Amino acid sequence: MSSSVQVQVGAWSGGRAMRTTNQTLRIYFNEAKYEFLKLLRLPIYAISTIAFPLMFYVLFGLVLNQRQTVGSISVATYLLASYGAFGVIGASLFGFGVGVATERGQGWLQVKRASPMPPFAYFLAKLIMSSLFSLIVVLLLFTLGAAFGHVRMPLATWAALAGTLVMGALPFGAMGLAIGYFAGPNSAPAVCNVLYLPMAFASGLWVPIEFLPKFMQSIAPFLPPYHFVQLALAQVGAGHSGGQWVHIAALNGFTLLFLVLAAVGYRRDEGKMYG
Amino acid sequence: MNIQSDIEYNPQDQAPGEVAAEFCGVSKCYGQVPALNNVSFRMYPGELVSLLGANGAGKTTAVKLLLGLAAPNQGRIQIFGENPRSTQAKIRVGAMLQVAKVPETLKVREHIQLFSCYYPNPLPQRAVIEAAGLQGLEDRQFGELSGGQRQRVLFALAICGDPDLLFLDEPTVGLDVDSRRTFWQQIRALVQRGRSVLLTTHYLEEADALADRILVLNRGTMIAQGTPAEIKAKTAGKTIRCTTGLSIEEVQAIAGVSSVRPQKDGLEILTSRAEMVVRELLARDASLANVEVVSTGLEEAFLEITRRDSANNPHESKMEVAL
Numbered sequence: 001m002s003s004s005v006q007v008q009v010g011a012w013s014g015g016r017a018m019r020t021t022n023q024t025l026r027i028y029f030n031e032a033k034y035e036f037l038k039l040l041r042l043p044i045y046a047i048s049t050i051a052f053p054l055m056f057y058v059l060f061g062l063v064l065n066q067r068q069t070v071g072s073i074s075v076a077t078y079l080l081a082s083y084g085a086f087g088v089i090g091a092s093l094f095g096f097g098v099g100v101a102t103e104r105g106q107g108w109l110q111v112k113r114a115s116p117m118p119p120f121a122y123f124l125a126k127l128i129m130s131s132l133f134s135l136i137v138v139l140l141l142f143t144l145g146a147a148f149g150h151v152r153m154p155l156a157t158w159a160a161l162a163g164t165l166v167m168g169a170l171p172f173g174a175m176g177l178a179i180g181y182f183a184g185p186n187s188a189p190a191v192c193n194v195l196y197l198p199m200a201f202a203s204g205l206w207v208p209i210e211f212l213p214k215f216m217q218s219i220a221p222f223l224p225p226y227h228f229v230q231l232a233l234a235q236v237g238a239g240h241s242g243g244q245w246v247h248i249a250a251l252n253g254f255t256l257l258f259l260v261l262a263a264v265g266y267r268r269d270e271g272k273m274y275g
Numbered sequence: 276m277n278i279q280s281d282i283e284y285n286p287q288d289q290a291p292g293e294v295a296a297e298f299c300g301v302s303k304c305y306g307q308v309p310a311l312n313n314v315s316f317r318m319y320p321g322e323l324v325s326l327l328g329a330n331g332a333g334k335t336t337a338v339k340l341l342l343g344l345a346a347p348n349q350g351r352i353q354i355f356g357e358n359p360r361s362t363q364a365k366i367r368v369g370a371m372l373q374v375a376k377v378p379e380t381l382k383v384r385e386h387i388q389l390f391s392c393y394y395p396n397p398l399p400q401r402a403v404i405e406a407a408g409l410q411g412l413e414d415r416q417f418g419e420l421s422g423g424q425r426q427r428v429l430f431a432l433a434i435c436g437d438p439d440l441l442f443l444d445e446p447t448v449g450l451d452v453d454s455r456r457t458f459w460q461q462i463r464a465l466v467q468r469g470r471s472v473l474l475t476t477h478y479l480e481e482a483d484a485l486a487d488r489i490l491v492l493n494r495g496t497m498i499a500q501g502t503p504a505e506i507k508a509k510t511a512g513k514t515i516r517c518t519t520g521l522s523i524e525e526v527q528a529i530a531g532v533s534s535v536r537p538q539k540d541g542l543e544i545l546t547s548r549a550e551m552v553v554r555e556l557l558a559r560d561a562s563l564a565n566v567e568v569v570s571t572g573l574e575e576a577f578l579e580i581t582r583r584d585s586a587n588n589p590h591e592s593k594m595e596v597a598l
Contacts, residue, residue, distance in 0.1 A: 017395045017396065018362070018363070018366070018395060019362075019366065019394075019395045020395070023392065023395060026392050027392050027393060030388065030389050030392050031389065034381055034385055034389050037380075037381065037385070038378050038380050038381050039380075041380035041381075041416070042380050102376070103378070105375075106374065106375040106376035107372065107373065107374040107375050107376070108374055108376060108377055108378065110344060110372060110374075111370070111372055111374055111377075111429075111432070113344060114342040114343075114344055114365075114368075114370045114372065115365065115370070115390060115393050115432075115436075116362055116365035116366045116368075116393045116394060116436070117393050118362075
């Protein structure tokens with residue numbers, strides 16, 4: 001009885017306590033934690049993002065092309081960079097694209113937006129989740145490469161490659177975000193696949209770009225994964241042409257473009273309600 | 276409660292204390308389609324207001340505006356004197372919306388923990404679980420729950436922050452009768468603790484059973500507001516059912532009859548002067564039988580109000596009443 005009286009007084013006193021900084025930080029932490037758990041328990045996401053790059057790597061890097069080289073480095077090393085890129089792109093594109101499209105289309109995002117959750121926590125959680133899944137894929141690939149592909153590199157090179165790969169969560173997360181705001185919940189997985197697989201192939205993620213037909217080599221620079229994989233390859237000494245800054249600039253440009261597209265979609269989405 | 280709703284009836288009067296929600300001259304269009312037209316109302320602490328209307332009447336639009344999910348084209352909306360989009364307003368508000376899908380791989384406990392951390396003074400998790408009737412389901416993933424259990428999780432997320440103002444948009448859709456009664460008890464308990472609740476519903480019985488005040492929306496316009504008793508009094512008041520040889524037109528012509536509807540075996544007559552009409556019926560029809568006079572339920576009252584409103588605006592398309 002006394003507690004209910006207290007509550008009533010609280011309600012009438014006007015203006016309740018705001019969140020403390022600690023409470024706000026906890027929101028960001030919990031949001032990211034549950035975003036990660038949510039997808040870890042979703043077999044279609046967890047298995048396809050982690051298993052496919054590993055499977056391809058085992059097949060093409062460890063079983064079929066033993067003791068072969070691309071330029072001066074072994075296939076096992078080369079494909080570590082390219083399937084690493086493939087994995088990071090998949091985790092980010094699907095994590096953001098399918099995630100946002102689904103939660104937006106089915107009304108869940110609206111429940112979140114009606115709550116006092118800081119909106120940025122939602123996006124940051126997805127970025128952290130994509131980065132974590134990317135890191136998992138990369139570390140598993142490294143383990144396979146070192147254990148079965150005889151990949152030997154200085155520790156600094158391993159670290160530089162891992163860092164470069166995980167950073168890819170940013171541009172491809174942005175791309176996924178743009179897809180998430182334009183695709184519906186049912187079409188988003190298809191849209192992601194239609195972009196992901198051909199783009200990965202044409203950018204030389206499956207087969208080194210040198211082995212692709214000339215015309216494909218000429219369109220590759222217009223595809224974001226090309227610049228990403230070139231940046232990753234540069235870390236292991238297999239960079240293509242041009243300095244790294246070209247690829248960094250290109251990726252920054254693509255990221256900006258995707259974020260602008262996502263912002264347009266976000267505004268359009270809000271416009272349905274904020275008209 | 277009645278005092279507050281009387282005050283609300285005279286908008287000039289100043290209510291004591293704080294206003295939980297203020298909806299002042301609000302209009303909202305989606306493109307060319309008007310959803311709300313110059314609607315005004317207030318909600319006070321400890322008051323349960325029910326927003327009643329057919330599909331497309333503008334109930335969900337009103338809730339979205341109050342939650343800051345949409346901005347009005349005209350008018351002013353405040354939650355405890357703040358912009359509904361501000362964090363100050365949002366930490367005092369909880370909402371249960373109609374959602375097609377909730378992330379299915381998180382457990383009930385995890386969903387509640389996440390939403391609780393958005394609020395500065397959340398309820399203890401145990402209290403939330405109990406209030407929502409989710410005991411024993413804490414470790415189930417959302418995807419494994421039945422329809423009714425899912426509704427209860429959404430209710431738990433709405434109340435876990437111990438909000439002062441709660442929006443419930445068609446909360447009992449898909450619940451069985453028992454769950455609905457339990458749910459009503461929980462809502463009453465919240466109101467007794469001084470919380471304000473805005474409930475939109477298709478179930479007129481629900482509004483009648485819970486609301487201190489009912490707002491009736493029809494095609495975006497507020498056509499009536501008052502206590503359930505007042506809403507009923509606004510209409511014909513009594514329903515007479517009888518078997519008679521008279522035609523509908525003949526009955527319609529009797530003074531005091533506001534409407535006549537054919538029933539399976541006879542007529543249903545809505546009137547504000549039941550005694551006079553019965554006397555007249557007996558005088559005109561010696562074969563009159565099976566006479567039954569009952570108070571008009573809220574459902575009939577609601578149908579009557581919306582029908583009358585639609586008849587007064589015949590240029591508008593005829594609305595369908597969903598019950």
